[in-house]
Amino acid sequence: MLRxxxxxxxxxxxxxxxxxxxxxxxxxFVGVIGQSGSGKSTLLRMINRxxxxxxxxxxxxxxxxxxxxxxxxxxxxxxxxxIFQQFNLAGRLDVLxxxxxxxxxxxxxxRAVLKLWTDEEKAMGLSxxxxxxxxxxxxxxxDTLSGGQQQRVAIARALIQEPEIILADEPIAxxxxxxxxxxxxxxxxxxxxxxxTVICNLHSLDLARKYCDRLVGLAAGRLVFDGAxxxxxxxxxxxxxxxESADVIGPASAxxxxxxxxxxxxxxxx
Amino acid sequence: xxxxxxxxxxxxxxxxxxxxxSLFWAKIGNFTGYFGRLLHLDSGALVFSDPxxxxxxxxxxxxxxxETLVMAYVGTVLGAIGAFFLAFLAAANVTPNRWLSMAVRxxxxxxxxxxxxxxxxxxxxxxxxxxxxxxxAVAIHSLGTLGKLFSEVVENIDMKPVEGVSSTGAPxxxxxxFGALPxxxxxxxxxxxxxxxxxxxxxxxxxxxxxxxxxxxxFEAIRKFYYSDVSAILVMIVVTVALIDILTGMIxxxxxxxxxxx
Ligand SMILES: Nc1ncnc2c1ncn2[C@@H]1O[C@H](COP(=O)(O)OP(=O)(O)OP(=O)(O)O)[C@@H](O)[C@H]1O
Ligand SMILES: [Mg+2]
Numbered sequence: 001m002l003r004x005x006x007x008x009x010x011x012x013x014x015x016x017x018x019x020x021x022x023x024x025x026x027x028x029f030v031g032v033i034g035q036s037g038s039g040k041s042t043l044l045r046m047i048n049r050x051x052x053x054x055x056x057x058x059x060x061x062x063x064x065x066x067x068x069x070x071x072x073x074x075x076x077x078x079x080x081x082x083i084f085q086q087f088n089l090a091g092r093l094d095v096l097x098x099x100x101x102x103x104x105x106x107x108x109x110x111r112a113v114l115k116l117w118t119d120e121e122k123a124m125g126l127s128x129x130x131x132x133x134x135x136x137x138x139x140x141x142x143d144t145l146s147g148g149q150q151q152r153v154a155i156a157r158a159l160i161q162e163p164e165i166i167l168a169d170e171p172i173a174x175x176x177x178x179x180x181x182x183x184x185x186x187x188x189x190x191x192x193x194x195x196x197t198v199i200c201n202l203h204s205l206d207l208a209r210k211y212c213d214r215l216v217g218l219a220a221g222r223l224v225f226d227g228a229x230x231x232x233x234x235x236x237x238x239x240x241x242x243x244e245s246a247d248v249i250g251p252a253s254a255x256x257x258x259x260x261x262x263x264x265x266x267x268x269x270x
Numbered sequence: 271x272x273x274x275x276x277x278x279x280x281x282x283x284x285x286x287x288x289x290x291x292s293l294f295w296a297k298i299g300n301f302t303g304y305f306g307r308l309l310h311l312d313s314g315a316l317v318f319s320d321p322x323x324x325x326x327x328x329x330x331x332x333x334x335x336x337e338t339l340v341m342a343y344v345g346t347v348l349g350a351i352g353a354f355f356l357a358f359l360a361a362a363n364v365t366p367n368r369w370l371s372m373a374v375r376x377x378x379x380x381x382x383x384x385x386x387x388x389x390x391x392x393x394x395x396x397x398x399x400x401x402x403x404x405x406x407a408v409a410i411h412s413l414g415t416l417g418k419l420f421s422e423v424v425e426n427i428d429m430k431p432v433e434g435v436s437s438t439g440a441p442x443x444x445x446x447x448f449g450a451l452p453x454x455x456x457x458x459x460x461x462x463x464x465x466x467x468x469x470x471x472x473x474x475x476x477x478x479x480x481x482x483x484x485x486x487x488x489f490e491a492i493r494k495f496y497y498s499d500v501s502a503i504l505v506m507i508v509v510t511v512a513l514i515d516i517l518t519g520m521i522x523x524x525x526x527x528x529x530x531x532x
Contacts, residue, residue: 048437078439088434092452092530101448105439112444154434161438 001025001061002047002165002197008055009042009221016042018221019056026164029191029198031212031229033205035241039221040201044167047199048082049073060165078105080165081158085173087150091143095134095153098142099125102160121160128156132186148179155186166190168200172207184211205237308501317498325502331484335510338483341401341476342469345408350462352413353378357420357454358446364424364432366442374417382414386472390481401482408469408476419461420454427453455529463518463525470514474507 002024009017017039024030032040045051047058049065058065060076068076081102089098103121104112111117117125129135132152137145142153151171158166168187172180188211191198202208208215209229217225217232217240225232225240283289309317317324325331356374358364365371386407393403432449440448477485484503491499 050433050437074439074441076439077437082434082437084430084434084437086430088430088437090431090435090448090452093448097448101435101438101440101444104435104441104444104448109441109444112440113447157434157438 003059004047004056005059006056007043007046007053007058009039009046009051010054015221017046017053020218020221020223021056022216022223022226024197024199026197027191027195029188029211029213030200031208031215032199032201032218033203033208033215033225033240034218036203038218040218041169042221043218044082044169044199044201047165048077048080048167050082074105078161079163080167081161081163083151083154083158083166083168083171085170087147087154089142089150089153089157091141093142094139095129095142095145096122096125096138098153099128099138099156099160102128102157105161124160125156128159129153131159132156146179147175148182151175151179151183152186155183155190159190163196165197165199168198170201170203173203180207187211205232208232307497309498311498317501324498327487327499327502328506331487331503331506334477334484334487335506337401338404338473338477338485339470339510339514341404341408341481341483342466342473345405345473346412346462346466346469348405348409349412350416350458350465352409353416353420354458356413356417357424358450360417360421361424363427363429364446364450375421378414378417378421380414381410382418384411386411387476387479390476391479394480399480399482404473404476404481404483407481408473411472412465412469416461416465420458423454423457423461424450452530455532456526459525459529460522463522467511467515467518470511 004020004022007017007020008015020039020043032043034040042051046053047065049068053066056066060079063076065076090101097115100112100117100121103117103124107117107121126135126138129138129152132155134149134152134156137149137153142150145153154171166187171187172183175183184207187198187200190196200212202212209232212229215225215227215229215232216223217236219240225236280291284291311317311320311323313323356378359366360371360374360378362371389410390403390407393406397403397406427450431453432445435445435449436442473483473485474488475485477483477487478489480486484507488500488503488507490496491503
């Protein structure tokens with residue numbers, strides 16, 4: 001169980017995250033939604049400790065994540081893998097090396113630095129790639145891949161960390177609809193078959209409703225919605241998104257369109 | 271604008287540094303005269319008329335020139351290796367510790383601000399005459415300049431790959447190795463080769479204070495008015511520097527290809 005208790009992140013005068021308390025049971029697929037700038041990325045980065053909270057406590061089981069340092073902190077990062085909107089791969093290195101970064105906590109550092117991976121580690125990386133259908137790309141430079149392929153490489157990297165949680169920060173925001181489905185299906189598969197908790201920032205409400213067990217809504221750094229996808233009515237969503245609601249909920253909800261048209265097709269139809 | 275700048279420079283130099291235009295005009299004849307004498311052998315004949323006589327010491331000079339090249343090469347390699355490690359500590363975006371970064375920056379600043387010749391002189395006093403002092407002087411000066419250049423390259427990298435590697439729980443040096451290094455290795459090679467070219471020139475002068483290489487003979491020839499020897503040695507230095515420039519230009523791309531794949 002992951003517990004956030006009054007978590008705050010202050011950037012100068014700006015409170016990006018403003019006192020969020022939240023419990024996430026193991027195995028849940030949680031979608032985090034909210035306007036651009038509402039603090040979704042900041043929240044996820046604090047859980048992985050890429051950013052340090054300026055207030056509040058994050059716990060996982062009996063570990064106080066906010067107090068971790070040194071090796072214990074790195075161990076925590078290995079337990080909660082992160083997937084980024086821009087993939088964050090080392091573009092000039094080959095795909096398999098990128099995936100093997102997922103073992104960089106477990107392998108001795110000198111072996112990692114010299115790229116002396118064991119056969120077992122390589123097999124692990126290849127089978128992760130295989131499970132995502134891109135094993136044939138293992139030797140290719142990462143920056144020669146398409147966006148969807150790169151994100152699958154990033155997922156493979158996360159998988160061989162053997163994590164308990166996967167944090168995904170808008171993993172499909174720079175992908176086309178087909179790749180969006182491939183990546184979201186992969187995350188769903190990981191969640192269902194390995195029981196890994198997934199916390200996923202999403203911009204599209206359709207995807208959030210389709211894939212998530214639970215939705216958490218942020219506005220201006222505060223938690224303003226927490227419930228089942230079904231509870232997120234268009235009315236609530238409009239409150240959550242304000243001016244952006246037309247983009248997110250679908251053209252039918254925007255003024256000037258034929259009333260009664262099917263709402264909620266912003267992404268699915270394109 | 272340019273003219274104004276020039277006038278200010280002349281005015282400043284004559285006031286502050288006792289550089290006077292009149293002295294310059296009065297003595298320029300001496301300089302051109304000296305230049306003329308450089309082109310004549312002891313016998314009075316033009317140097318070009320008897321190249322064998324002009325380059326009578328070519329064996330010894332080639333050996334000393336070789337020593338200069340080795341000093342420049344070893345000094346550059348040592349300095350570049352040191353700068354390689356210091357760059358990641360100094361770069362503000364990846365440093366493991368802000369204070370360490372400051373300390374490393376000040377250290378590099380010191381190494382490059384003190385002129386190489388001063389270091390060479392100090393090492394000659396400490397370790398005696400010879401190329402050892404020259405190598406150390408070149409290495410320290412290169413450490414200072416390359417440390418700054420390398421760390422600026424690191425400060426301009428894309429941080430996303432570094433975050434990607436760090437987010438897996440990888441230690442700092444692994445994140446540098448895979449997240450940062452592939453982005454900077456080709457620039458590091460370019461700067462190090464450029465530094466080597468500069469160091470060949472600088473090493474030639476280090477002999478003036480006894481720190482090894484061709485400079486020792488050049489300095490002696492200048493002091494003892496062996497005119498044709500001065501010009502012979504200068505010609506050899508110029509040709510060598512030109513060859514080095516061409517050579518580094520040729521291997522630069524191959525070297526970059528080599529490091530980029532790892
Ligand atoms: N490093 C930073 N320094 C200063 N302000 C920041 C920093 N990172 C984020 N912010 C601010 O914090 C707020 C929340 O940003 P965050 O990136 O978490 O939003 P988001 O919900 O992920 O938005 P998006 O949907 O556009 O990705 C924004 O107002 C942003 O300007
Ligand atoms: Mg974001």
